[in-house]
Amino acid sequence: xxxxxxxxxxxxxxxxxxxxxxxxxGNIWKFPYIVGQNGGGAFLIVYVVCVLxxxxxxxxxxxxxxxxxxxxxxxxxxxxxxxxxxxxxGAMGFFSAFMILGFYLVVAGWSLEYLVQSVxxxxxxxxxxxxxxxxxxxxxxxxxxxxxxxxxxxVLNVVVISMGVQKGIEKCSEILMPILFxxxxxxxxxxxxLPNSYAGYEFYLSPDFSKIxxxxxxxxxxxxxxxxxxxxxxxxxxxxxxxxxxxxHTSWQICLLDTLIAFLAGLVIFPSVFAYGIEPGQGPSxxxxxxxxxxxxxxxxxxxxxxxxxxxxxxxLTSTISLFETCVASIVDHFNLKRGWTLAAISLLLLLTCSxxxxxxxxxxxxxxxxxxVFDFFDYLTSDILLPLGGLVMSIFLGWCFSKDKFxxxxxEFGMPxxxxxxxxxxxxxxxxxxxxxVMLQQLGLF
Ligand code: PFF
Numbered sequence: 338x339x340x341x342x343x344x345x346x347x348x349x350x351x352x353x354x355x356x357x358x359x360x361x362x363g364n365i366w367k368f369p370y371i372v373g374q375n376g377g378g379a380f381l382i383v384y385v386v387c388v389l390x391x392x393x394x395x396x397x398x399x400x401x402x403x404x405x406x407x408x409x410x411x412x413x414x415x416x417x418x419x420x421x422x423x424x425x426x427g428a429m430g431f432f433s434a435f436m437i438l439g440f441y442l443v444v445a446g447w448s449l450e451y452l453v454q455s456v457x458x459x460x461x462x463x464x465x466x467x468x469x470x471x472x473x474x475x476x477x478x479x480x481x482x483x484x485x486x487x488x489x490x491x492v493l494n495v496v497v498i499s500m501g502v503q504k505g506i507e508k509c510s511e512i513l514m515p516i517l518f519x520x521x522x523x524x525x526x527x528x529x530x531l532p533n534s535y536a537g538y539e540f541y542l543s544p545d546f547s548k549i550x551x552x553x554x555x556x557x558x559x560x561x562x563x564x565x566x567x568x569x570x571x572x573x574x575x576x577x578x579x580x581x582x583x584x585x586h587t588s589w590q591i592c593l594l595d596t597l598i599a600f601l602a603g604l605v606i607f608p609s610v611f612a613y614g615i616e617p618g619q620g621p622s623x624x625x626x627x628x629x630x631x632x633x634x635x636x637x638x639x640x641x642x643x644x645x646x647x648x649x650x651x652x653x654l655t656s657t658i659s660l661f662e663t664c665v666a667s668i669v670d671h672f673n674l675k676r677g678w679t680l681a682a683i684s685l686l687l688l689l690t691c692s693x694x695x696x697x698x699x700x701x702x703x704x705x706x707x708x709x710x711v712f713d714f715f716d717y718l719t720s721d722i723l724l725p726l727g728g729l730v731m732s733i734f735l736g737w738c739f740s741k742d743k744f745x746x747x748x749x750e751f752g753m754p755x756x757x758x759x760x761x762x763x764x765x766x767x768x769x770x771x772x773x774x775x776v777m778l779q780q781l782g783l784f
Contacts, residue, residue, distance in 0.1 A: 342407050342408075342577065342578070343501065343502040343503065343578060344502075344503075344578050344579065344580055345502065345503065345507050345575075345578045345579055346503050346507060347507075348582055348587075349511060350503070350507035350508075350510065350511055351575070351578075351579055351582065351587060352587065352590055352591065352594075353507070353510035353511045353514045353515075354506055354507055354510040354575055354655075354659070355566075355572060355575050355587070355591045356510075356514055356590075356591055356594045356595060356598075357509075357510040357513065357514050357655030357656070357658070357659065358566045358571050358572065358575065358655060358656055358658075358659030358660075359564060359565050359566050359591055359594075359595040359656075360514075360517065360594070360595055360598045360599075360652050360655070360656070361441075361564075361566075361652045361653055361655070361656030361657075362441065362444055362445070362649065362652065362653050362656070363560070363563045363564040363599075363656075364564055364595065364598050364599035364602055364652065365521075365598075365599075365602040365624070365648060365649050365652050366444070366623075366624045366649065367560065367563075367564075368560065368564065368599040368602060368603065369541070369599075369602050369603040369606045369607065369623070370617075370623045371556065371560055372384070372541060372603055373540060373541060373603070373607065373617050375548055375549075375553045375556070375557075376544065376545040376546065376547075376548030376549050376553065377540060377541055377542055377543055377544060377545055378541075378542040378543055378544035378545075379544035379545055379546045379548060379549050380548070380549070380553060380557060381542070381544075381600070382544065383549060383553065383554055383557045384557045384560065384561060384596075385596065387554075387557050387558045387561040388561045388565070388592050388595075388596055389592070390764070390768075391558060391561065391562075391764075391768075391769060391772065392561045392562065392564075392565045392567065392592055393588055393589065393592050394761055394764050394765065394769065395562070395565070395567045395568075395728055395731075395732075395769065396565060396567065396572055396588040396591055396592065397584055397585065397588045397748065397753070397761070398731060398732065398735055398765065399567060399570070399572040399573040399576060399731065400572055400573070400575070400576035400579070400584055400587065400588060401576065401584060401744070401747050401748055401751070402414075402417070402573050402576065402731070402735070403572070403573040403574060403575065403576025403577035403578075403579070404576045404577065404579050404580065404584070404747070404751070405417060405743070405747045406577065407577050407580075408577055408670055409427070409570070409573070409574045409577055409663065409666035409667045409669075409670045409671075410426070410427035410430040410431060410569075410570030410573055410574060410663065410667055411424065411427035411428060411430075411431055411667035411668070411670060411671040412424075412427065412667075412670045412671050413427060413570075413573060413577070414426055414427055414734065417739060417743075418738075418739065423734055423738070425730075426570075426727065426730050426731060426734065427570060427667065429569075429723060429726065429727055429730075430568075430569040430570030430571075430573070430663065430667075430727055431570075431663070431664060431667045431668075432723070433568070433569040433719050433723040433724060433727060434569050434570070434571065434660045434661075434663040434664050435660075435664055435683075435686075435687070435690070436690075436715045436718060436719050436723070437569070437660055437715070437719045438657060438660050438661065438664070438687055438690070438691075439687070439690040439691055439693070439694050439711075439712075439715045440694045440712045440713075440715045440716050441653070441656070441657060441660070442487050442490050442491060442657060442687065442691050443483060443487050443691055443694050443695055443698075443712065444653070445487070445490045445650065445653035445654070445657060446483055446484075446485075446486030446487035446488075446489065446490050447476075447477065447483065447486065447625060448646050448649040448650045448653055449486045449489060449490065449646075449650055450476060450482065450483070450486050451625060451629070451642075451646045451649075452643065452646035452647055452650055454472075454629075455632070455639060455642035455643045455646055456639070456643065459639060460629075460632045460633060460635075460638040460639035460641070460642040460643075461629040461630070461632055461633040461638075461642070462633055462638075463633065464629070464630075464633050465630075466615070466626065466627075466630045469626050469629050469630050469633075470622075470626050472629075473622065473625045473626050477625075477698055478698050478699045478700065479699075480695075480696065480699060483695050483698075484691070484692055484695045487691045487692075487695060488688065488691075490653070490654070490657065491684055491687055491688065491691070493654060494654070494657050494658055494661045494684075495680060495684050497509045497654075497658055498658060498661055498662055498665060498680055499676075499677065499680055501676075502578055502662075506658055506659075506662060509654075509655070509658070510655055510658075513651045513654065513655055514655065516651065517598070517648060517651045517652060517655075518598070520644050520647065520648045520651075521598060521601045521602065521605065521648055522601065523644070524605040524641065524644060524645060524648070525601045525604040525605050527641065528604060528605050528608040528609050528612075529604075529608060531608055531609060531612035531635070532612050533611055533612050534608030534609075534611065534612055535608075536611040537606075537607035537608035537609070537610060537611035537612065537617075538604075538607065538608060540607055540611060540617055541603050541604070541607040551779070552779055555775060555776045555779040555780070556779075556780075558772065558773075558776050559720065559721070559724075559725065559776050559780060562724055562725060562728060563720055563724060564595055564596075564599060565591070565592065565595055566656070566659060567724070567727075567728055568723070568724035568725060568726070568727035568728040568731070569660075569663065569719075569723070569724060569727050570663055570667075570727070571659045571660060571662075571663045573663075574659070574662055574663045574666050574667075575659065575662075577666075581751075582751065582752075583751060583752030584748065584751040584752055584753060585751075585752045585753050585754075585757070586752060598652075605645070606623065606624075606628065609628065609631045609635070609641075610623075610627055610628070610631055612631070612635075613630065613631045613634045613635065615627045615630050615631055624649065628642075628645060629642065632645070661680075661683070664683050665679050665680050665683055668682075668683070693711050694710075694711050694712040694715060695712075696711075697710040697711035697712050697713075698710060698712055721777070721780040721781070722777065722780075722781075725773045725776050725777045725780070726777065728769070728773050729769075729770055729773040729774065729777070732765050732766075732769040732770050732773070733770055735765055736762070736765040736766035736767075736769075736770070737766065741762070745758060748761070
């Protein structure tokens with residue numbers, strides 16, 4: 338395979354695509370309610386420390402594996418070591434990406450439904466919280482509608498990915514990410530002017546250190562990994578489309594922007610929720626029940642509502658694109674197949690997987706695995722087990738089994754100062770594996 342590998346065309350394109358992967362439902366849907374439930378500002382501090390100490394290093398690790406190997410996860414480790422012993426890391430990444438897509442595309446579809454409902458119901462006008470709860474539960478357990486939206490989302494992904502790395506993924510991220518940033522900034526500033534918004538800031542930001550326990554620290558770490566798209570090879574795949582540039586700067590910018598957008602999402606949600614007396618600690622249903630309740634009462638709620646669900650849809654789209662691309666590139670590289678056929682085959686398999694996830698939300702069908710719906714099982718298996726496991730084996734590989742000289746060269750040649758490399762190696766060899774192991778044991782309820 339002497340063919341030249343496609344590369345991202347510009348530095349901005351690299352950042353836009355990687356931030357596009359990182360900023361997703363995890364930032365806008367999950368992060369705010371986790372902060373709200375776990376000590377507000379205190380959790381935020383812990384989260385930022387996790388991003389700086391672990392996330393930042395892990396991004397550099399994945400990117401450098403991608404760049405050194407110029408291959409996607411399934412081949413990267415064989416190319417670096419010359420043997421197949423580590424291919425299982427890439428295989429795990431492939432299956433994780435596929436399973437995340439299984440449930441993530443369904444939620445992404447919900448955001449499109451709510452985007453449309455924002456218009457058709459005139460921003461949920463006149464609906465009480467009970468009606469909104471009913472609305473969400475009837476929709477999410479229905480057999481056809483959620484599936485149609487999921488299919489629409491799959492088609493959007495196929496369109497972008499079929500246009501290729503530069504003209505599809507890079508261009509699309511370059512256009513959508515600035516829009517996303519402007520929309521979230523506009524919403525955060527507007528929320529500031531709502532009546533009683535102060536109470537929202539207080540709930541979101543005033544640090545309650547009594548809530549910080551080891552398990553909260555570990556869930557901050559788990560969330561930072563999910564939010565930064567680490568552990569399954571998505572950043573690795575994008576790293577394989579880069580040959581130049583300063584890896585320290587790029588990783589730093591990704592961490593900063595991803596965290597900033599998650600933080601801004603809270604600045605949109607909590608002042609709004611408090612301004613209209615809606616219960617903030619609702620958890621996952623916050624975006625699809627509590628916020629529509631806010632929009633229904635807010636003057637000009639229709640614009641707010643459309644922009645908010647547009648925001649979630651864009652965030653979800655650029656994240657699913659990176660997951661899709663990880664799957665497609667892995668198969669194309671490994672089996673030397675045509676991109677178009679691979680994309681078609683993976684899309685078909687995803688149609689089946691997503692239909693299982695959608696259907697499992699209908700309690701009458703009893704589609705459960707280990708007592709969980711297929712939807713929850715995929716979420717649990719990937720977020721709580723496969724993602725941290727991916728991070729763990731990658732750090733063991735790089736810290737203990739890969740040539741330190743080659744790794745040193747790969748990082749220092751691309752902007753990492755010597756002192757940082759020394760600290761980095763201590764983290765990769767000792768701290769990252771131990772901490773990830775703790776996170777996993779905690780998530781499995783064993784710690
Ligand atoms: N980072 C995305 C989010 O916060 O929603 C989720 C994600 C995307 C996880 C891509 C993993 C990945 F490879």
